[in-house]
Amino acid sequence: xxxxxxxxxxxxxxxxxxxxxxxLIVFLRSQQKHETDHLGDPELWGKAKTKSEHxxxxxxxxxxxxxxxxxxxxxxxxASEEQKxxxxxxxxxxxxxKVEELLKxxxxxxxxxxxxxxxxFIKSIEKQVDEHISENQKLLASRTDELIKGAQSALxxxxxxxxxxxxxxxxxxxxxxxxxxxxxxxxxMKVVDERIIDMLEDVIKVTLExxxxxxEQSELVYKALEEAKKENAFEK
Amino acid sequence: MDTNELTQEVVKxxxxxxxxxxxxxxxxEWLEQEYFKGNKPDMTKFLLSKRATTDDIDAFxxxxxxxxxxxxxxxxxxxxxxxxxxxxxxxxxRLYIPYEPVPAEIIKLGxxxxxxxxxxxxxxxxxxxxxxxxxxxxWKGIFRDYSLRYYMHKKRDExxxxxxxxxxxxxxxxx
Numbered sequence: 001x002x003x004x005x006x007x008x009x010x011x012x013x014x015x016x017x018x019x020x021x022x023x024l025i026v027f028l029r030s031q032q033k034h035e036t037d038h039l040g041d042p043e044l045w046g047k048a049k050t051k052s053e054h055x056x057x058x059x060x061x062x063x064x065x066x067x068x069x070x071x072x073x074x075x076x077x078x079a080s081e082e083q084k085x086x087x088x089x090x091x092x093x094x095x096x097x098k099v100e101e102l103l104k105x106x107x108x109x110x111x112x113x114x115x116x117x118x119x120x121f122i123k124s125i126e127k128q129v130d131e132h133i134s135e136n137q138k139l140l141a142s143r144t145d146e147l148i149k150g151a152q153s154a155l156x157x158x159x160x161x162x163x164x165x166x167x168x169x170x171x172x173x174x175x176x177x178x179x180x181x182x183x184x185x186x187x188x189m190k191v192v193d194e195r196i197i198d199m200l201e202d203v204i205k206v207t208l209e210x211x212x213x214x215x216e217q218s219e220l221v222y223k224a225l226e227e228a229k230k231e232n233a234f235e236k
Numbered sequence: 237m238d239t240n241e242l243t244q245e246v247v248k249x250x251x252x253x254x255x256x257x258x259x260x261x262x263x264x265e266w267l268e269q270e271y272f273k274g275n276k277p278d279m280t281k282f283l284l285s286k287r288a289t290t291d292d293i294d295a296f297x298x299x300x301x302x303x304x305x306x307x308x309x310x311x312x313x314x315x316x317x318x319x320x321x322x323x324x325x326x327x328x329x330r331l332y333i334p335y336e337p338v339p340a341e342i343i344k345l346g347x348x349x350x351x352x353x354x355x356x357x358x359x360x361x362x363x364x365x366x367x368x369x370x371x372x373x374x375w376k377g378i379f380r381d382y383s384l385r386y387y388m389h390k391k392r393d394e395x396x397x398x399x400x401x402x403x404x405x406x407x408x409x410x411x
Contacts (some may be wrong), residue, residue: 135393156240191398197388200395204368204384206335217335218344224370224382225348233380234353 007080012074016067022057237306239318245303246319248325249295251346252359256323262288266296271309274403282323291339309327329353330360334367334383 210215228234237245246263262283273391283293305313319391329349337345337407342361349357364372365384374380 083362097250099404193400196396196399197392200399201366201385204388205365208368208384209365212369214335214338214341217333218341220369221333221345221382222348222373225352228373228380228382229352234375 005074005081007102009071009074009078012067012070016063019063020060023056023063239315239322242303242306242315243319243322245299247323249298249386250358251342251350252361253328254360255278255342256305258288259292259323260320262286262292262296262318264312267304267307267312270304271307271312278343289339291343312374322405323358326356326358328358328360329352332362332364332367332372332383334363334365334369334371336363337361350382 212220245258246256265286266279266282269282279296280293283296288296290338296298331345342359345361346359349359367385368388369384370386372379372381372383372386
């Protein structure tokens with residue numbers, strides 16, 4: 001509002017100045033025209049000049065009055081507008097406060113309503129959840145019982161099958177083991193038979209070293225040489 | 237004494253190749269000592285200083301003075317060489333026995349071979365404990381085994397059977 005009044009005042013001032021300027025130009029032009037038109041008549045020209053000056057003076061006076069009035073009006077308007085503005089501001093502030101209070105009360109009311117609604121909602125949800133949980137528990141218990149019974153019977157059946165299979169396999173493995181043992185025994189006996197002489201050699205070697213004297217060993221050598229001679233081993 | 241007689245004299249108391257070569261060495265050193273070093277020490281002391289055995293000393297004594305007089309400064313090496321060549325021609329029996337024989341045993345073995353096989357025999361004695369008992373020998377390129385080990389291998393089946401019967405009997409009695 002202040003800005004509008006200021007602009008209005010400014011416009012009026014500028015308008016006054018322009019009006020003054022235009023009138024001046026008109027006057028000067030009319031003077032020039034008069035001077036060229038009435039160069040031959042100085043008395044007329046004097047009267048005209050006086051009249052024109054009088055007219056101009058009246059015009060200026062009127063313009064000044066207009067401007068003064070305009071300014072006065074502008075100031076009055078400005079003052080009234082200021083007053084109006086102040087009263088508007090106070091009205092607005094009061095109104096705003098009212099609105100604020102109203103909004104606050106409405107907000108509090110709404111919040112209370114929302115709180116109570118939310119509480120009711122939560123309660124209902126809790127109730128539903130509890131109901132669901134209990135239903136699920138019952139369902140779970142019944143399903144679990146069924147599964148356990150089914151698993152038990154399957155396990156018993158599997159256990160019987162496995163027992164039977166294990167028994168067969170163990171018997172089979174035992175038979176194989178017995179056969180292997182028999183074969184191993186035969187092989188080892190064969191090896192022992194082959195090695196028996198080597199083993200006897202080792203035993204006899206140790207025994208003879210300990211038990212036979214050099215004389216007895218020497219006798220064995222001569223007996224062997226005699227045996228060789230009998231067999232004609234030394235024939236030339 | 238000629239080469240043959242000298243050789244016979246050496247071989248008479250030496251039955252193995254090892255003994256023969258050792259005694260020939262002693263003979264050479266003794267003669268070198270006498271003819272080239274100018275002194276003639278006591279034979280026994282000389283031989284002892286060379287670590288000769290009692291049998292070596294006895295053999296040296298048995299050679300006699302005539303044996304050593306057959307050598308002179310000029311003939312030492314030739315005669316010894318000829319004796320070596322004759323000895324190389326002698327037949328050698330490689331004998332394997334299961335014990336290390338003492339010198340007396342070597343003489344006894346040597347005497348048996350000289351008496352039962354021939355006078356021109358030298359022995360090459362080796363110890364082989366795996367023979368267990370008896371002996372084995374190589375003669376004219378043929379190896380003959382008369383050891384206990386050989387007979388055990390020869391009678392292996394019978395021995396195995398005996399042992400098996402004994403073991404079975406033992407287990408039966410123990411059960």
